[in-house]
Amino acid sequence: MRTTRRVLKYELHNVIRSRAVLIYTVFLFLLTDVLFRFGGEGPRVVLSLLNVVLLFVPLVSVVFGTMYVYSAREFTELLLAQPVGRRSLFAGLYLGLALPLAGAFLAGVGLPFVIHARPEAALWGPLGMLLTAGLLLTFVFTAVAMLLATLFDDRAKGLGGAILIWLGCAVLYDGLILLLITMFREYPLERPVLVLTLLNPIDLGRVLLLLQFDTAALMGYTGAVFERFFGTSGGRMTVLAALAIQAAVPLLLASRVFRRKDF
Amino acid sequence: MTGAASAVEFRGLRKRFGRLTALDGVDIVVAPGRITALVGPNGAGKSTLIKCLLGLVRPDEGVMQLGGAPIGAGWAYRRELGYMPQAPRFPDNLTGREVVAMLRDLRGPSAETDDELLEWFGESGALDRPVRVLSGGTRQKLNAAIAFLFRPGLLILDEPTAGLDPVASGILKDKIRRVRDGGATVVLSSHLMAELEELAEDLVFLVEGRVRYAGPLAGLKERTGEAGLERAMAALLRRGGA
Numbered sequence: 001m002r003t004t005r006r007v008l009k010y011e012l013h014n015v016i017r018s019r020a021v022l023i024y025t026v027f028l029f030l031l032t033d034v035l036f037r038f039g040g041e042g043p044r045v046v047l048s049l050l051n052v053v054l055l056f057v058p059l060v061s062v063v064f065g066t067m068y069v070y071s072a073r074e075f076t077e078l079l080l081a082q083p084v085g086r087r088s089l090f091a092g093l094y095l096g097l098a099l100p101l102a103g104a105f106l107a108g109v110g111l112p113f114v115i116h117a118r119p120e121a122a123l124w125g126p127l128g129m130l131l132t133a134g135l136l137l138t139f140v141f142t143a144v145a146m147l148l149a150t151l152f153d154d155r156a157k158g159l160g161g162a163i164l165i166w167l168g169c170a171v172l173y174d175g176l177i178l179l180l181i182t183m184f185r186e187y188p189l190e191r192p193v194l195v196l197t198l199l200n201p202i203d204l205g206r207v208l209l210l211l212q213f214d215t216a217a218l219m220g221y222t223g224a225v226f227e228r229f230f231g232t233s234g235g236r237m238t239v240l241a242a243l244a245i246q247a248a249v250p251l252l253l254a255s256r257v258f259r260r261k262d263f
Numbered sequence: 264m265t266g267a268a269s270a271v272e273f274r275g276l277r278k279r280f281g282r283l284t285a286l287d288g289v290d291i292v293v294a295p296g297r298i299t300a301l302v303g304p305n306g307a308g309k310s311t312l313i314k315c316l317l318g319l320v321r322p323d324e325g326v327m328q329l330g331g332a333p334i335g336a337g338w339a340y341r342r343e344l345g346y347m348p349q350a351p352r353f354p355d356n357l358t359g360r361e362v363v364a365m366l367r368d369l370r371g372p373s374a375e376t377d378d379e380l381l382e383w384f385g386e387s388g389a390l391d392r393p394v395r396v397l398s399g400g401t402r403q404k405l406n407a408a409i410a411f412l413f414r415p416g417l418l419i420l421d422e423p424t425a426g427l428d429p430v431a432s433g434i435l436k437d438k439i440r441r442v443r444d445g446g447a448t449v450v451l452s453s454h455l456m457a458e459l460e461e462l463a464e465d466l467v468f469l470v471e472g473r474v475r476y477a478g479p480l481a482g483l484k485e486r487t488g489e490a491g492l493e494r495a496m497a498a499l500l501r502r503g504g505a
Binding site for chain 2: 003006007009010011013014015017018071072073074075077078079080081082083084085086260262263
């Protein structure tokens with residue numbers, strides 16, 4: 001624990017001062033700010049931000065994360081040669097990466113709401129969900145970045161893997177589900193699709209957010225099934241738990257690889 | 264026992280990376296309180312051997328001992344170690360002062376330090392500049408300062424003078440001799456023969472993961488009948504190949 005805290009402290013300093021994290025924060029801030037200036041009300045800005053959060057946050061987390069872990073490789077070796085355990089060092093490295101990115105997201109998206117948004121009851125639910133989804137996606141995709149960068153010694157492979165995983169979750173996965181639905185349209189597919197949705201963090205984020213609005217009605221019968229399942233507080237808890245698991249599984253795997261790895 | 268002599272022992276050390284055998288049964292005893300040079304052609308297993316000792320690489324077989332105590336899975340033995348990696352990269356956005364503070368924090372407050380090289384590194388104000396703007400040589404000074412900082416009983420130096428100008432290199436070599444005189448054991452690898460002849464007392468010559476020669480530097484020259492270290496090693500290589 002002590003080692004983790006100490007590593008974390010300096011990693012935080014280092015990552016927060018990096019130019020990429022600064023640009024990320026400023027970009028999110030300007031975007032949200034502009035959406036407000038173009039006459040958006042709080043809840044509508046949340047809806048406009050939906051795709052940014054669902055696509056951009058995972059992309060930045062997984063690509064920046066992978067690159068960062070590779071660039072810290074030599075220093076990690078020097079730290080490993082110190083009297084510290086690998087497990088606590090790993091925890092410090094992960095938190096040192098994930099927390100600044102999470103903070104950048106919170107500040108970039110949250111500050112414009114503090115400045116512009118009228119405090120109204122209709123805002124809290126969607127905004128809370130937007131921030132929760134963004135934070136969870138940050139933790140999931142930085143965990144994936146840690147796994148890729150510890151698994152592959154070759155930077156090109158790790159970075160390629162990062163982009164592939166992002167592309168898979170953001171684009172290909174939905175295409176595959178659509179294909180599945182068209183191929184098996186004679187069968188009742190609501191349950192399989194529901195299960196498949198639970199496996200993709202970006203889809204989970206989308207479901208969480210869409211159900212905050214009335215747009216779910218547009219999804220027809222499937223939407224109704226989704227609403228019935230995900231709309232309940234139990235369903236929402238399931239989604240949050242699934243996202244937490246999707247962060248924990250790659251993280252535990254990465255930690256295991258890290259502990260046994262030859263550097 | 265910080266600062267005291269620590270003998271290092273490798274017994275039957277083996278390590279394979281896939282189909283590549285990096286270490287093929289290495290038995291070495293590194294004498295305490297002496298400077299031992301690790302030499303050999305590229306890919307001979309020098310780095311792997313050093314990394315095994317540091318706990319960065321887990322050997323497949325064999326045992327290692329430091330000061331008579333076996334090195335196992337624990338990490339406490341690394342309190343005795345000072346390590347100077349070959350190509351140091353420090354977190355870009357931290358200053359030298361912060362990097363040093365981090366390592367000090369990791370060791371705990373009780374650690375007794377030797378700030379001589381740190382002062383040398385900080386002479387031109389380098390301590391408070393972000394590491395990414397420092398020149399390669401200045402970074403190597405920081406690297407050296409960190410290795411010597413905690414008065415280690417065993418120093419592991421990988422190409423210690425690489426990138427240093429002659430003056431800096433001289434200062435570092437003097438420091439190496441001084442800590443040896445203070446009782447520390449030094450293991451270093453270098454490709455500079457002149458440097459090895461100047462510093463090393465013992466020599467371990469690795470070829471393809473095996474020890475070709477281990478013993479005093481003078482003994483190698485005697486055995487091969489060659490006066491220069493470079494020629495002596497070449498003679499040993501030729502003889503082994505025949």
